[in-house]
Amino acid sequence: MRLLERIYDLAIVGGGVNGCGIARDAAGRGSSVFLCEMNDLASGTSSWSTKLVHGGLRYLEYYEFRLVREALIEREILWQIAPHIIRPLRFVLPHHAGLRPAWMLRLGLFLYDHLGGRKLLPPTRSVNLATDVVGKPLAPGRYTKGFEYSDCSVDDARLVVLTARDAADRGAEIRTRSRATDIRQVDGVWQVTVEHTPSGARETIRAKALVNAGGPWVEEVLASGAGVNAKAKVRLVQGSHIVVPKLYDHDRAYIFQNADGRIVFAIPYQGDFTLIGTTDRDYHGDPAKVKATPEEISYLCAAVGEYLNKPVLPEDVVWTYSGVRPLYDDGASEAKAATRDYVFELDTPGGLPLLSIYGGKITTYRRLSEEALERLAPYLNGGKAKEGWTGKAPLPGGDMAVSALPALTASLRRTYPFLSDAHANRLAHAYGTRAAKMLGNAASPADLGQSFGATLTEREVRYLIAEEWALTAEDIVWRRSKLGLRLSPAEIAVLDGWIVANGAAAVIATREAGGRA
Numbered sequence: 001m002r003l004l005e006r007i008y009d010l011a012i013v014g015g016g017v018n019g020c021g022i023a024r025d026a027a028g029r030g031s032s033v034f035l036c037e038m039n040d041l042a043s044g045t046s047s048w049s050t051k052l053v054h055g056g057l058r059y060l061e062y063y064e065f066r067l068v069r070e071a072l073i074e075r076e077i078l079w080q081i082a083p084h085i086i087r088p089l090r091f092v093l094p095h096h097a098g099l100r101p102a103w104m105l106r107l108g109l110f111l112y113d114h115l116g117g118r119k120l121l122p123p124t125r126s127v128n129l130a131t132d133v134v135g136k137p138l139a140p141g142r143y144t145k146g147f148e149y150s151d152c153s154v155d156d157a158r159l160v161v162l163t164a165r166d167a168a169d170r171g172a173e174i175r176t177r178s179r180a181t182d183i184r185q186v187d188g189v190w191q192v193t194v195e196h197t198p199s200g201a202r203e204t205i206r207a208k209a210l211v212n213a214g215g216p217w218v219e220e221v222l223a224s225g226a227g228v229n230a231k232a233k234v235r236l237v238q239g240s241h242i243v244v245p246k247l248y249d250h251d252r253a254y255i256f257q258n259a260d261g262r263i264v265f266a267i268p269y270q271g272d273f274t275l276i277g278t279t280d281r282d283y284h285g286d287p288a289k290v291k292a293t294p295e296e297i298s299y300l301c302a303a304v305g306e307y308l309n310k311p312v313l314p315e316d317v318v319w320t321y322s323g324v325r326p327l328y329d330d331g332a333s334e335a336k337a338a339t340r341d342y343v344f345e346l347d348t349p350g351g352l353p354l355l356s357i358y359g360g361k362i363t364t365y366r367r368l369s370e371e372a373l374e375r376l377a378p379y380l381n382g383g384k385a386k387e388g389w390t391g392k393a394p395l396p397g398g399d400m401a402v403s404a405l406p407a408l409t410a411s412l413r414r415t416y417p418f419l420s421d422a423h424a425n426r427l428a429h430a431y432g433t434r435a436a437k438m439l440g441n442a443a444s445p446a447d448l449g450q451s452f453g454a455t456l457t458e459r460e461v462r463y464l465i466a467e468e469w470a471l472t473a474e475d476i477v478w479r480r481s482k483l484g485l486r487l488s489p490a491e492i493a494v495l496d497g498w499i500v501a502n503g504a505a506a507v508i509a510t511r512e513a514g515g516r517a
Contacts, residue, residue: 007206008034008173009380011192013180013221014213015039016046017156018342018357020163020174021369022211025390027170029373031380034205035164035172036194038179038217040475042160044287045215046362047479048323050241050265050277053078053086053363054151055116057255058263059340060108065115067341071363072116075152078366079120082162082395083402084432085155088121089267090252092134094143094307099257102145109149120402121150137248139309148252153267156362157479158430161468162395163365169396176469183210183224185350198471209379211372212356216287216326222356234358235329236284240292240322241277242300243269243485244312256307262336264303270482273318276300280336283324292320319485328358342368346375353379366390397432405429412436418445423455430481438463452495454486461495472496 010026012019015037023035037043055072056064079086093109095102109124127146129135134148168174175194181202182193190210195202214221218234246268253267262280269275279296297320301312328343342360346353353376360368370388373380394400400408405428412424416439419427427435438460442448449458456476464470464480473496477484484492 006032007189007208008032009207010034010209010211010376011190011205011207012036012211012213013183013192014211014215014217015041015160015164015174015176016044016213016215017042017160017163017362017365018215018360018368018372019211019213020160020167021365021390022213022372023172023174024163024167024170025366025369025373026380027167027172028389028393029380033167033172034175034192034207035167036175036178036180036192038177038197040176040471040479041164041174041469042157042479044217045323045325046160047157048239048241048321049156049362050239051153051156051267051269051275052089052151052265053154055112055363056340056361057108057112057149060111064341067364068112069115070367071361072112072118074363074367075116076118076120077391078154078363079152079402081391081393082154082159082398082432083400084397084405084408084429085158085162085395086152087405087429088402089151089153090122090148091151091255091265092127092146092148092252093255093257094129094138094146096143096257099259105147109147112149118150121152124149133250134252137308137310139307143307153253154362155430155482159362159395161480162397165396165468166393174469177471180221180224183221185352188352190352190354209353209376210355211376212354214326216324218326218356218358233329235327235335236282236287237325237327237335238281238283238290238296238322239278239325240296240300240320241275242292242297242317243273243275243319244316245274245318246272247274247304247308247310247312254307256303258303258306262303264300266304266308270485273485276304276312280334282335287324290322290324292322296322326358344372344375397434399433408433408435412439415439416442418443420455426455426481427460450498452487452498453491454483456481456483456487456495458498461498465499471499473499 009031010033012023012035019035023033027033053075055068059068113123125148127148129143129146164174177197178194179197180192181195184191189206191204191206193204212218212221216236251268256264267275297314301314305311340361343358345356355372355375409425409428412435431438451457464476468480470476470480473492477487477492
């Protein structure tokens with residue numbers, strides 16, 4: 001087992017959106033950073049969201065005004081730093097006569113429009129569902145009035161990966177497939193033993209401060225010998241989603257109210273599909289084994305079927321995913337009412353800082369990261385330098401105007417005329433201005449190497465392995481992209497075989513055991 005001589009300013013356990021966000025912010029402020037993630041980046045909660053950057057309209061009912069305001073402000077900030085993976089989306093809220101009254105919806109949307117300083121996104125409007133195109137997919141005659149408002153959609157896993165990429169570009173060490181197995185205090189610093197899971201190789205790193213961003217495993221990290229008895233408790237809440245073939249032709253999403261007080265979204269997804277979610281139920285068990293249950297699938301189908309003119313059946317479902325949200329346990333009686341706000345617990349056993357994170361949302365990860373570093377500032381050298389910088393610096397590939405994606409797609413088509421419109425559009429949305437870096441000097445389809453189907457080529461796979469910590473076909477087709485919706489199991493198996501045959505696994509194992517991407 002190697003003991004690294006270097007002492008980092010900050011060690012972070014957990015490669016979800018919060019851990020990577022803190023790593024990026026700290027590295028940009030000049031701190032030396034080490035981050036370890038036991039699986040792939042965003043392989044836990046951060047890739048199983050509803051794919052939204054939003055204020056959280058329903059949280060107004062629980063008087064979470066500070067959380068909603070912060071999320072609404074962040075919505076436009078994130079859109080501007082990552083316009084390739086975040087895009088505006090209009091939501092239609094039909095008025096259901098038996099549920100919340102229209103005046104309540106109107107008041108909530110007025111607050112939503114004005115609470116967070118909306119500047120770029122269009123405001124709420126009333127909709128006549130009997131005549132407007134957005135009313136056509138709905139059950140005829142049942143819903144006559146509604147509202148349309150703005151939020152944004154996001155590729156959640158890519159948000160995490162690009163945040164990690166920026167952290168690494170600024171000097172952070174990012175280690176995936178690396179589990180923190182033992183945490184101790186030795187000679188006035190934190191000593192973290194990290195096991196590289198594919199090879200079993202171990203090393204010990206040292207740091208002045210430690211962040212526990214373990215998500216659903218936050219309490220397990222504390223149990224790894226940190227010498228801290230957590231006062232806060234995590235409440236694990238399962239959220240499941242289903243994906244079905246496209247339910248309607250227009251580009252708006254729906255937010256449907258349910259008789260149980262919950263809401264369910266139906267969102268255009270990946271061009272040919274509709275994403276439906278989410279559920280809220282307390283979860284007990286291993287977060288790594290969570291799966292959408294038949295009851296949840298039926299619930300989501302019924303919730304959407306209440307509104308649409310065509311039923312959605314469990315047999316229509318082409319993909320399901322489920323995640324566990326590590327919420328702060330505020331004693332709420334129902335999972336749907338548990339706070340989505342984040343809570344920090346700062347402990348200083350032996351005088352060394354350990355910051356544990358409970359809860360949070362994709363939308364507020366950047367503010368959470370800033371606040372985490374404010375808490376740790378007394379313990380970090382130069383922690384105040386470049387404070388607030390992450391809201392102005394674009395994520396990799398995001399250095400363009402929010403309206404520039406069509407122009408970028410057109411530019412890729414001119415530079416690489418052998419790309420189809422669909423291929424160029426996908427690359428623009430995934431990589432932004434870095435798409436050209438990935439394509440390089442390719443002058444024909446042959447220059448992109450082997451084709452794996454659904455526009456995925458060897459050139460892109462090599463880029464994802466070298467630049468974005470991808471190691472398996474699953475990493476590539478379900479997290480770096482959602483091409484798993486379009487590739488057959490046989491095609492995915494060919495991709496996995498190519499990775500093994502070309503020695504990528506061995507290369508990555510070496511890289512992750514001894515260096516950063």
